[in-house]
Amino acid sequence: MKIPIKEVDYGIACCINDDGKKWIEVNKHLKYHPKLYKKVIAHEIAHYNSNGLFDFRIELRDMFDFKTALALFMFSIKHPKTLYDLSPIFYNKKAGVNWFVLLFYLALLAALGGIVCL
Numbered sequence: 001m002k003i004p005i006k007e008v009d010y011g012i013a014c015c016i017n018d019d020g021k022k023w024i025e026v027n028k029h030l031k032y033h034p035k036l037y038k039k040v041i042a043h044e045i046a047h048y049n050s051n052g053l054f055d056f057r058i059e060l061r062d063m064f065d066f067k068t069a070l071a072l073f074m075f076s077i078k079h080p081k082t083l084y085d086l087s088p089i090f091y092n093k094k095a096g097v098n099w100f101v102l103l104f105y106l107a108l109l110a111a112l113g114g115i116v117c118l
Contacts, residue, residue, distance in 0.1 A: 010081045013040045015047035036071050063107040
């Protein structure tokens with residue numbers, strides 16, 4: 001089954017489940033960063049294939065990929081509309097509340113703090 005992917009001009013990426021219809025929204029500028037695009041899409045496909053119970057595990061698995069986290073942060077700086085996803089508790093009308101974004105950026109800050117302390 002082909003997973004529907006829609007390009008948007010905000011955020012980074014999100015898996016949407018709207019009354020049983022599922023798709024992935026991805027920032028249209030990510031396609032110009034193929035390695036980052038591949039990692040983001042793989043992450044969202046894991047959410048797409050999840051029944052919702054293991055979403056937290058997906059976030060925990062990927063949040064410690066500091067190289068990708070730094071690349072996403074740099075991407076966000078270049079594309080300010082992605083900062084929508086930087087909100088600790090971000091709300092998407094179709095996806096609902098995304099609590100895991102907070103964990104992702106706390107891990108990034110912890111990593112950067114650890115590097116600075118070295």
